[in-house]
Amino acid sequence: MxxxxxxxxxxxxxxxxxxxxxxxxxxxxxxxxxxxxxxxxxxxxxxxxxxxxxxxxxxxxxxxxxxxxxxxxxxxxxxxxxxxxxxxxxxxxxxxxxxxxxxxxxxxxxxxxxxxxxxxxxxxMTFPHHTLHAEVRRLLESGAIGELRELSASFGIPPRAPEDIRYRPELGGGALLDVGVYPVRAALEFLGPGLEVAGAVLRTDPASGVDVAGGALLARKDGVTAQVGFGFAHAYRNTYALWGSLGRLSVHRVYSAPATLRPVVRIERQDHVEELTLDADDQFDGSTGAFVRAVRGAPPGDVWAMVEQARVVDTIQDCATVL
Missing domain, CATH: 3.40.50.720 (NAD(P)-binding Rossmann-like Domain)
Known part of the structure; x- marks a missing residue:
């Protein structure tokens, strides 16, 4: 039935x-x-x-x-x-x-x-539901770039109009909460829970008081690090890269991929460069589908990430040097 x-x-x-x-x-x-x-x-x-x-x-x-x-x-x-x-x-x-x-x-x-x-x-948070990231994990586990040493992740967009809600602190504005959560989440997806904030910088807009740019260094207990950057004062950038003992893997347009986009994974090693073109996927369908399945009784799968993401963002806000 x-x-x-x-x-x-x-x-x-x-x-x-x-x-x-x-x-x-x-x-x-x-x-x-x-x-x-x-x-x-x-x-x-x-x-x-x-x-x-x-x-x-x-x-x-x-x-x-x-x-x-x-x-x-x-x-x-x-x-x-x-x-x-x-x-x-x-x-x-x-x-x-x-x-x-x-x-x-x-x-x-x-x-x-x-x-x-x-x-x-x-x-x-839709991007983790794109099939691209499962393929990236498979490549990592297969040793495509050796042992993971560092992740770098960035999401930046050009300045918005002054009246944009992103510049309104009472509505939760600011670059960290709007675009910064994406590279933070990417770090959690690949490095796992328990990341510590080793340092952070936030640059504020004098007119609105919200942060418009920033970055942070996150670290796992074994020394693997993540560098995250974000902002509203940038040329458009939407990417993450994984750097290992044998090579580097990078992907672009990872956080807001259109449903028709066929993502390209670039793997660079000392004597070899390879690009893998993957199938298109709709990450919004993946996220909403996961919600509907949970409503119908399936275990919710991303609660840990919601909590860890909020914890890391809070810590960045608390410890950042504000410029």
Whole structure:
């Protein structure tokens, strides 16, 4: 017997929802979008026309509906704590855009609440769900670059318009929380939990007070290190590289790969350069699919990474030299 589709309500008509997440959810046979909430009724209606569901004015009305099993929350990060908590207290599973909250304490509190109520809280950090990274792990385990010595990871974008929410501290703005979480997560994916922050620098914007650039050195107990860089004041860069005892492996466009992109893995050794072109994959389908499976009873797989990511980001903020 087929299970009933997971019925989704959407809280906020954000750009990422329109471009990447809702097209995947609307196309999934195991999902039905039943309500889309916005403070702007016309915007809710436009989203509902494209993705289905009933347009609803405001966010609270979505949580009060009996035909909503789970909510998708693409609000600005600074609003996540309030609305994820409200959703969990309304007995809804939650798919929330990255990062889950602005701090480790808030993230742990929400995860504890989800466990207490038997609900799933899943962070929509999509790139780890791309099949590219499983192939990179296979190459590492096969000895393609020898023993891993260092990871370097960067995500930078050009400056945004002054009114962009990324420059609003009360909404959880700043480069570390917006783009810095990606290279931090890449370090955790390949070096594992328990990374220590050996040093960090954050550069702030005098007008807004948020950090607009930064970097950190992370270290594992065995001496393997990760250098992460991020910012809003850069030429576009979106990459990670793994440096081993015998060679180096690098990949580009790793954090926001389009569903049609065929990633290229470059392996460089002293006397050999090789490029492997992999199959295209939709990382948003991978992430939302993992959430739906967890709602239906499968073990959630990324809770440790949500907590470790929040811990490392907190530590970077606490110990960074601020310029």
């Amino acid at each position: 087929n299970e009933r589709p997971v019925r989704f309500g959407v809280i906020s008509c954000a750009d990422i929802a329109w471009r990447r997440t809702l097209p995947v959810l609307a196309a999934a046979p195991q999902v039905r979008i039943t309500a889309i909430g916005s403070r702007d009724p016309d915007r809710a209606a436009r989203f509902a026309d494209r993705f289905g569901g009933t347009p609803v004015r405001g966010y609270r009305a979505v949580l009060e509906r009996d035909d909503v099993d789970a909510v998708y929350v693409p609000l600005p990060t600074g609003l996540h704590r309030e609305w994820v908590e409200r959703a969990l207290l309304a007995d809804k599973h939650v798919l929330v855009e990255k990062p889950t909250t602005v701090s480790l304490t808030e993230t742990e509190d929400l995860l504890a609440l989800a466990r207490e109520r038997g609900l799933v809280l899943h962070e929509n």
